[in-house]
Amino acid sequence: MILYFTGTGNTEFIAKEIASRLDDDCLNLLTRIxxxxxxxxxxxxxxxxxxxxYVCxxxxxxxxxxxxxxxxxSREAYFIFSSGGYSGISGSLAKGIMRRKGITVKGYTDLSLPRxxxxxxLYKLLSDEDARARLAKAYGLLDGIASSIRNGDKLNHRYVFLFEKAITxxxxxxxxxxxxxxxxxxxNGNCVGCGLCERVCPLVNITLADKKPVWGNNCTHCMACVSNCPMDAIEYGDVTSQKGKYHIKYHKEYLDGLRKM
Ligand SMILES: Cc1cc2nc3c(=O)[nH]c(=O)nc-3n(C[C@H](O)[C@H](O)[C@H](O)COP(=O)(O)O)c2cc1C
Ligand code: SF4
Ligand code: SF4
Known part of the structure; x- marks a missing residue:
């Protein structure tokens, strides 16, 4: 079983590709969360x-x-982290959580995806060209990852140093x-009151009032509301209007092309 959460589509892409290679079920945890x-x-x-x-x-x-x-x-697990380039101490935390559940983490790996x-x-969003290069590189690693999981092997991962834990x-x-x-x-005025932003928030931090979203105080900055709005009606201060937004759907045709190659 492949379990996943995604804010802006990267992790869902990875989860579904791995599920199809392993011929396994795939569960989006959003509703449960x-x-x-x-x-x-x-x-x-x-x-x-x-x-x-998020934050290492x-x-x-x-x-x-x-x-x-x-x-x-099953008492065995693998983790695949979808990061913007640095997964920090995610792997060792995952091992600790699963150990307490009586589950052995057989391996974890970090895929570098568009931020x-x-x-x-600290960062700009990547250009479309650089984002696609990352997606292609990650896509190219999926067969090997799936094959290691199928064979019960370890996955290649970065060593987590003690000083990283001490800082993070x-x-x-x-x-x-x-x-x-x-x-x-x-x-902004483009909002049509569809409520999708409310439904994609993992922390139930959005309610609709007069068919417009209202944000509470419990936010994890996952960017799901901003990036999934079908009307592109949500901004974060002047940051998103200046730096742009990211969602993997911007690269759908490119990914369809990769799959056909
Ligand atoms: C709040 C927040 C914090 C993040 N922190 C990190 C980080 O510490 N290191 C990193 O490499 N990427 C970081 N990222 C980037 C995401 O991990 C990366 O883009 C990921 O692929 C997004 O997955 P999604 O599209 O499934 O939501 C962060 C993203 C968010 C929204
Ligand atoms: S902000 Fe976007 S997602 Fe939210 S209700 Fe309005 S149109 Fe729908
Ligand atoms: S309100 Fe915060 S936690 Fe909820 S979807 Fe938007 S960014 Fe994510």
Missing amino acids: REKDYSAIRSDKPWVICVPV EMPRFFAEFLRNVRLEG NYPVSK LPFNPVWCRLKFKADDFKV
Whole structure:
């Protein structure tokens, strides 16, 4: 069973491609995460857990979900992290969480995908050309990853140094608390009140009032609301109008072409 969360489509792309190579089921965890539904999920094949990287770790809400959900059946798991280039300490955290559930992480790996986070002052979003180069490189690695999982082998991953843990463990919660504010989201006149932004928020942080989204205080900056709006009606301060937005759907035709090659 392949389990995944995605904000802007990268991780869903990876999860579905791996599921088709392994001929396994694929479950989007969004609804369960939103509803804090920790009821049992069963897999007789090893779990393959696909998740983006936020601030050098697994998203905190995802780690909480994993700690609580009942995973029945296989006692082996693989993780595939979809990052913008640095997965930090995600792998070692994943191992710790799964060990406490009695599940052995047989391997994890990090795929470098287009960055989806315009709010970060550290990075620009990639040009279409660079984003497609990353997607092609990641796509080219999927057969090997699927084959290793099928054979029960380890996956190639970066070594996580002790100093990375020493920096990230205290840094991540402080950064999330200080930076993940929802005050700057705004909606423009293109909004048609479809409610998709409300439905894609993993933290149930959006409600519709008079058919327009209103943001609460519990935000993880996943960019799902901004990037999935079909009317492109949501902006974050003046950041998204200046730096742009990212969603894998912008590259759909390119990915269709890759699949046919
Ligand atoms: C809040 C936030 C924090 C992020 N932090 C990191 C990070 O520390 N390292 C990194 O390589 N990418 C980081 N990224 C980029 C995403 O991990 C990457 O673009 C991922 O593929 C997005 O997956 P998705 O499209 O499935 O949501 C961050 C993205 C967001 C939204
Ligand atoms: S997804 Fe976009 S169009 Fe739909 S309600 Fe939200 S802001 Fe409005
Ligand atoms: S409100 Fe925050 S957590 Fe919810 S979808 Fe938007 S960016 Fe993600």
